[in-house]
Amino acid sequence: AQSVAQPEDQVNVAEGNPLTVKCTYSVSGNPYLFWYVQYPNRGLQFLLKYITGDNLVKGSYGFEAEFNKSQTSFHLKKPSALVSDSALYFCAVRGGSGNTGKLIFGQGTTLQVKP
Amino acid sequence: DTEVTQTPKHLVMGMTNKKSLKCEQHMGHRAMYWYKQKAKKPPELMFVYSYEKLSINESVPSRFSPECPNSSLLNLHLHALQPEDSALYLCASSLLTGSSGNTIYFGEGSWLTVV
Numbered sequence: 001a002q003s004v005a006q007p008e009d010q011v012n013v014a015e016g017n018p019l020t021v022k023c024t025y026s027v028s029g030n031p032y033l034f035w036y037v038q039y040p041n042r043g044l045q046f047l048l049k050y051i052t053g054d055n056l057v058k059g060s061y062g063f064e065a066e067f068n069k070s071q072t073s074f075h076l077k078k079p080s081a082l083v084s085d086s087a088l089y090f091c092a093v094r095g096g097s098g099n100t101g102k103l104i105f106g107q108g109t110t111l112q113v114k115p
Numbered sequence: 116d117t118e119v120t121q122t123p124k125h126l127v128m129g130m131t132n133k134k135s136l137k138c139e140q141h142m143g144h145r146a147m148y149w150y151k152q153k154a155k156k157p158p159e160l161m162f163v164y165s166y167e168k169l170s171i172n173e174s175v176p177s178r179f180s181p182e183c184p185n186s187s188l189l190n191l192h193l194h195a196l197q198p199e200d201s202a203l204y205l206c207a208s209s210l211l212t213g214s215s216g217n218t219i220y221f222g223e224g225s226w227l228t229v230v
Contacts, residue, residue: 032216034218034219036221041226042223042224043119043121043203043205043221043222043223043224044158044205044207044221045221046218046219046220046221049216049218051216088155090157094216101146101163102160102163102171103160103219105157105158106157107156107157108155108156108157110155
C-alpha cells in the first residue's frame with residue numbers, strides 16, 4: 001500500500017534562512033510525488049511535482065524539491081524563507097502498482113517563518 | 116488558467132435542511148473530485164467522477180449525494196447532515212484519473228457548518 005510520511009508537525013525558521021520540509025514515501029513501482037500548500041482559510045494550491053527525469057524539481061514561489069529514490073524522500077526546500085511562506089504544506093503521492101490514481105496525502109507540516 | 120470555482124464559500128445549515136455545493140471548471144478536465152477536510156488535517160477523498168460517471172465512492176454516507184451534470188460542473192447535494200459533517204469541502208479536477216502523473220487542482224473550498 002502507498003503511504004506518505006511528514007515527520008515534522010511544525011517547522012520554524014527565521015525569515016531569510018533556508019527552509020526544508022521533509023517527506024518520505026512508500027510505494028511499489030514508480031511514484032508520482034506532489035507538494036501542495038494551504039494558506040489559512042484557503043484551498044490547496046499546487047506547488048510542484050516529480051514525474052520522471054531530473055531529481056531536482058522547481059516549482060512556484062521559489063520552492064524546489066529533491067527526489068531521492070534510495071532514501072525514498074521528496075523534501076521541499078527554499079533558499080530564503082519569507083514570512084508569507086507561513087502555511088500548511090502537504091506532500092502527496094500517486095501511482096505505483098495497483099494504484100487507482102488516488103492522491104495519498106501526508107499528515108501535513110505547518111511552516112512558521114518568523115521575521 | 117488552473118481555476119476551480121466553488122460556491123458558496125460559506126454555508127450554515129440545519130440538520131433537516133437540504134442544500135447543495137457547486138463546483139465548476141473550464142480547463143477541459145474529465146476527472147472531478149470531492150474531498151472533505153477537517154482543520155489542520157489532510158483532505159479525505161469522498162467521490163471521483165471520470166467522464167461524468169461516478170468511478171469512486173469512498174463509502175460516503177448517503178446523506179451526501181454527488182452529481183455531475185456535465186464535464187464542467189460537479190454538485191454535492193446535502194441532506195440530513197450531522198454536526199460532525201461540518202468541514203471544508205474541496206472540489207478538485209484533473210485531466211484524467213488513469214494517468215497518475217496528472218496534477219489535481221483544487222478549488223478554494225466551501226466551509227460548511229451544520230447546526
